[in-house]
Amino acid sequence: MITIDPASITNIDNYKLITGSVIPRPIAFVTSQSSTGVLNLAPFSYFNIVASDPPILSISVARKGGEMKDTARNVIENKELVVHIVHEELTEQMNHTAASLPSEQSELELTTLHTVPSDKIKVPGLAEALIRFECVLEQHVPISNDSGEIVQDLLLVRIICYHFDEKVVDAERFYIWADVLKPVARLAGNNYAGLAEQFTIERPS
Numbered sequence: 001m002i003t004i005d006p007a008s009i010t011n012i013d014n015y016k017l018i019t020g021s022v023i024p025r026p027i028a029f030v031t032s033q034s035s036t037g038v039l040n041l042a043p044f045s046y047f048n049i050v051a052s053d054p055p056i057l058s059i060s061v062a063r064k065g066g067e068m069k070d071t072a073r074n075v076i077e078n079k080e081l082v083v084h085i086v087h088e089e090l091t092e093q094m095n096h097t098a099a100s101l102p103s104e105q106s107e108l109e110l111t112t113l114h115t116v117p118s119d120k121i122k123v124p125g126l127a128e129a130l131i132r133f134e135c136v137l138e139q140h141v142p143i144s145n146d147s148g149e150i151v152q153d154l155l156l157v158r159i160i161c162y163h164f165d166e167k168v169v170d171a172e173r174f175y176i177w178a179d180v181l182k183p184v185a186r187l188a189g190n191n192y193a194g195l196a197e198q199f200t201i202e203r204p205s
Contacts, residue, residue: 024185032074045186
């Protein structure tokens with residue numbers, strides 16, 4: 001067994017070890033809107049479920065050079081966002097939006113995707129997504145490094161409206177057909193994964 005003290009290695013090496021180990025990671029494809037109306041579109045793989053009562057998701061947004069990214073700033077200022085689950089046919093378009101653009105330019109311009117109005121918030125969603133969650137900000141948790149510099153903005157967001165394509169959900173049983181959804185997950189570096197072979201293990205009572 002190789003033992004490594006995180007404090008003894010660089011931030012980049014910590015990043016490589018943790019993103020290569022905690023896999024596969026679901027991807028939140030997020031739309032948010034600036035105070036001037038610019039629609040921001042960006043993917044995040046530091047993303048997961050926090051609770052179901054109430055339904056809370058976590059999205060952690062890394063700062064760049066100490067500066068808050070557009071998604072974090074928009075959500076903190078305006079309290080609204082739409083989280084989309086990335087499926088296989090959405091992957092290439094999602095990758096386009098990972099480019100660094102000035103705040104006044106929308107990543108939507110780099111894609112062929114279309115927006116659709118939300119039911120309960122002002123921020124629109126993506127028409128091509130098979131699953132989207134309208135969300136509001138529940139809590140913002142700044143994360144600092146050992147030097148006291150804020151390096152991540154952890155967003156805890158509450159789902160206030162679900163949207164599912166009819167083909168991926170059994171609406172009577174509230175069951176999602178994962179093999180039809182074909183979600184995409186992030187691995188290390190530029191690598192991604194589709195849905196692996198599934199197996200079932202009964203939990204002990």
